[in-house]
Amino acid sequence: MTTLPRLLEAIGPLDDALAAEARRHLDNLTKPPGSLGRLEELAARLAVLRGGPPSVARPVVFTFAADHGVTAEGVSAYPQVVTVQMVENFLRGGAAINVLARQAGARVVVADFGVASPLGEREGLIACPIGPGTANMARGPAMSRAQAIGAIEAGAALAEDAMDAGADLLATGEMGIGNTTAASAITAAITGAPPEAVTGRGTGVDDATWRRKVEVVRRALAVNVPDPRDGLAVLAAVGGFEIAGLTGVVLAAAARRIPVVLDGFISGAAALVAAALAPHAPAAMFAAHRSAEPGHALALAHLGLAPYLELGMRLGEGTGAALFVHLARAAALVYREMATFKSAGVSGPA
């Protein structure tokens, strides 16, 4: 049984001695010290989490879907029905995340955390609906505190199942028309940045819709006034069911010291909530990329994470995280497979 307090208690600081050992190992490999740049830093972080040579053999991407009551305010370029249509696309394997996860050798866990249209029993779909979409956060809380906890624990349970089955790297992804509005509100609430600084174009809204979206974020925060130090309060006030589920994935990974890769802006918001609940959680997080959404950089700065890829992506689904799997695997393979100066008979500096 997954309970939130058990997860939070398990998330503590990492051992500094392991970092020094990883650094020593990397400096003995046949290359000038540090010459693989951030790939070495990544390898060292993975080694510290694992307590030895890292491995990225069985990555799993969690692509959680849900709808958002705030779409009633006209904040998205696409109609709400696209959420369920894209879930169908995920199940048929035709979406970007399917293509990129296949390439990365990653399994995709598609879960319904509360899509408005009923999906029914579907092969490959995990049903964890918390409700038929959130309530409209511009007029009151998006969900109850009990729903927030339920969604976190449901996401954590899926992550624990995957780790029990051998997953050695978890990655977050999502689909939900309206969820950049929720992520903007979470990011504003937790980082303290103003709504206009964290709110972006999402799927591609025009200027008028963008201004409306900023006002909706401002109103949601004014109506709900969540305490920024209380992650659950923020999540319940302005979050989303799929976002809460991803918070659960992040917490479950951090509790077992399994690396958890954050995709873009919405995943970053889920991670902000996780860090508010468990201050040591970011030690297990990896920022796959920097999204084109302006709030994402603020979220990553708040988490103390530097993104590895900057490709101007803003699709979500877990696509940036899936691309990052190749870098994480490269770092792990360098750590495990490169020859040392001694084993290869290569001279050191003159």
Add this chain to the structure above:
Amino acid sequence: MTTLPRLLEAIGPLDDALAAEARRHLDNLTKPPGSLGRLEELAARLAVLRGGPPSVARPVVFTFAADHGVTAEGVSAYPQVVTVQMVENFLRGGAAINVLARQAGARVVVADFGVASPLGEREGLIACPIGPGTANMARGPAMSRAQAIGAIEAGAALAEDAMDAGADLLATGEMGIGNTTAASAITAAITGAPPEAVTGRGTGVDDATWRRKVEVVRRALAVNVPDPRDGLAVLAAVGGFEIAGLTGVVLAAAARRIPVVLDGFISGAAALVAAALAPHAPAAMFAAHRSAEPGHALALAHLGLAPYLELGMRLGEGTGAALFVHLARAAALVYREMATFKSAGVSGPA
């Protein structure tokens, strides 16, 4: 028989109509237009080169090795013998490029273009020695014009063999103690940037050695005075045999419109020479990453290329190019495998 004039004549402009067609296809896929950022731009470029859906099924990395007479000036942190020792490491599969190319499903072609110590017949090593290392460019030309042409044509011949065997993406890499000094001089000569702006720490030299290295680059240019518009003159004056070989790989790829991935600073210098010889060659080039070497950004700007990865790497060998293969393959798979809005029954913007 590979002859340089034939290659240069084959390198012309690409067809703009193909770019519009690629853009149209990408916009029909189930994602907001442009939401995969630079992955879409990359997919479009690959599609234009191929004249249809791109493929990155058989990548080949060319890791060419040679020694540099300029090491006599004390410009490197490592002794010259490390070049041959690292070639041995490549042949045994223990170097970073072996690890990263294996991961990327890429074959590595290791060729001796002029290592000072004799390597003899070795399984997996291709012998194209132009001489036992270049002459010291600080005191005269590094090589003759005939040697420069010979090395280019030898590199091009290896690239053509690989393309004949089905390679659909070529990548450049190198090993040669002293070759960042040569690359600095080439970059200064062709871009017009001053020696102190293009000269970096290479394998990791200290302040005093860095100042000496800058002076050596300045002296090499003052002694040889190569015409910056004459790529062969620059290569002969201040180049390297492995660099010339890579220029040949770039030209051969561009001549057949096969994508050619540039690794770091030394590969960038080889590409500068290729672009000086064939102004349309950059259309086939992809800048895998931005190296930590300061001259690399200047070289890429001169070529009109924006790097895809920025990981602070500075190892060479082709390591950054091998990492980029995953991104190129991702772009090709997105182009080929994603569902369209129509095929998936997903609604467009409201």
